Amino acid sequence: MNLTDILVICICALLNYTKGENVDNISEFIHTHELPHRTLTECGDTITANNGTIQYKLNQTYDANELCVFMIRFESGFVETTFTLDSNGFSDSDFDAISIFRDMAGLGYETNLGLDRQTVSFFGYGAIVVFRTNSSLGTGFQLSFTPDLIVSEENFAGNNVLFDDESESPLSIPFPSNYIESAIHNYFCITSASKVISEPDTFLKLNVTGFFGDVDNSCNNMIEIHSFLNQLKIEKLICGGEDDGVLFEFATRGIFFVFHRQANGLPITTGEITWEKVSTG
Numbered sequence: 127m128n129l130t131d132i133l134v135i136c137i138c139a140l141l142n143y144t145k146g147e148n149v150d151n152i153s154e155f156i157h158t159h160e161l162p163h164r165t166l167t168e169c170g171d172t173i174t175a176n177n178g179t180i181q182y183k184l185n186q187t188y189d190a191n192e193l194c195v196f197m198i199r200f201e202s203g204f205v206e207t208t209f210t211l212d213s214n215g216f217s218d219s220d221f222d223a224i225s226i227f228r229d230m231a232g233l234g235y236e237t238n239l240g241l242d243r244q245t246v247s248f249f250g251y252g253a254i255v256v257f258r259t260n261s262s263l264g265t266g267f268q269l270s271f272t273p274d275l276i277v278s279e280e281n282f283a284g285n286n287v288l289f290d291d292e293s294e295s296p297l298s299i300p301f302p303s304n305y306i307e308s309a310i311h312n313y314f315c316i317t318s319a320s321k322v323i324s325e326p327d328t329f330l331k332l333n334v335t336g337f338f339g340d341v342d343n344s345c346n347n348m349i350e351i352h353s354f355l356n357q358l359k360i361e362k363l364i365c366g367g368e369d370d371g372v373l374f375e376f377a378t379r380g381i382f383f384v385f386h387r388q389a390n391g392l393p394i395t396t397g398e399i400t401w402e403k404v405s406t407g
């Protein structure tokens with residue numbers, strides 16, 4: 127199926143159906159007929175699976191300053207996995223455009239993939255993949271992941287969600303769909319429209335307040351903030367009595383990763399996360 131076919135389907139659909147229906151039909155059509163099963167194609171797509179594929183702008187020109195996030199949870203728990211960059215059209219200015227962060231019940235940097243390196247193996251509960259570009263001189267990629275070994279079937283409930291729009295702020299903790307009896311790991315990624323902020327004196331600002339009720343200062347319940355632009359930066363591990371109810375403020379031109387852990391048998395953390403793109407110039 128080529129682009130012309132898709133256009134014909136789109137136009138026919140527009141003529142025949144109301145907007146909502148035709149969007150559903152087209153996406154259903156493309157998903158079932160164009161792409162292999164378990165394929166992530168849009169910034170913010172998430173998956174719970176041991177194997178799958180990310181296919182983003184393959185053979186299509188990307189934009190400069192893209193900051194596109196894909197989130198993966200391994201279905202079986204703690205897994206040794208291999209990520210392979212099957213195909214890419216990256217320009218030299220974007221030679222290492224893919225950054226992979228492993229979920230070790232907390233976020234860690236693993237490696238970059240691109241023109242110099244196409245494969246990596248590591249252990250984790252999942253991964254966050256970020257595609258970041260400096261130029262618009264290349265085309266996108268296909269990246270796949272497969273399990274090598276299921277190490278432990280220990281699993282955590284929770285959500286992986288990208289917020290790339292200020293209208294979704296504020297976010298309250300506990301997250302609505304969290305069920306409270308079990309351990310919860312949430313990963314929230316926050317960007318400004320899935321782009322690096324390039325305007326001068328302009329930042330994505332983040333405010334975080336948590337009430338942990340942690341009388342033992344165990345820090346088993348926590349909210350951990352990282353930012354990423356050119357490298358992963360730990361901003362703050364917020365937990366314990368000292369941080370209880372304190373407002374923490376952060377700023378980046380890239381992305382915020384918010385890891386929220388709720389442990390078994392501890393008071394439920396409550397709190398609020400707000401963000402806004404702010405120009406200080």
Ligand SMILES: *[C@@H]1O[C@H](CO)[C@@H](O)[C@H](O)[C@H]1NC(C)=O
Nearest residue numbers: 162163164177178179271272
């Ligand atoms: C994922 O693994 C299953 C079972 O091993 C296999 O049948 C399937 O083809 C794999 N899918 C991908 C996208 O690699």
Ligand SMILES: *[C@@H]1O[C@H](CO)[C@@H](O)[C@H](O)[C@H]1NC(C)=O
Nearest residue numbers: 160181183184185186213268
């Ligand atoms: C992308 O281009 C390659 C090489 O020309 C081709 O083999 C592949 O089928 C193309 N994929 C898509 C999805 O257009």
Ligand SMILES: *[C@@H]1O[C@H](CO)[C@@H](O)[C@H](O)[C@H]1NC(C)=O
Nearest residue numbers: 218219220221222223260356
């Ligand atoms: C992209 O730009 C950033 C900031 O100037 C730089 O740190 C990074 O090395 C560049 N990446 C490549 C692949 O040139």
Ligand SMILES: *[C@@H]1O[C@H](CO)[C@@H](O)[C@H](O)[C@H]1NC(C)=O
Nearest residue numbers: 331332333373375400401402
């Ligand atoms: C963060 O809190 C400060 C102090 O209350 C406030 O001035 C600012 O607008 C807040 N920023 C965001 C992004 O909510």
Ligand SMILES: CC(=O)N[C@H]1CO[C@H](CO)[C@@H](O)[C@@H]1O
Nearest residue numbers: 143147148150151152154155
């Ligand atoms: C091709 C296709 O799936 N068409 C469906 C589009 O959506 C309408 C309304 O839900 C269905 O009636 C069509 O069968």
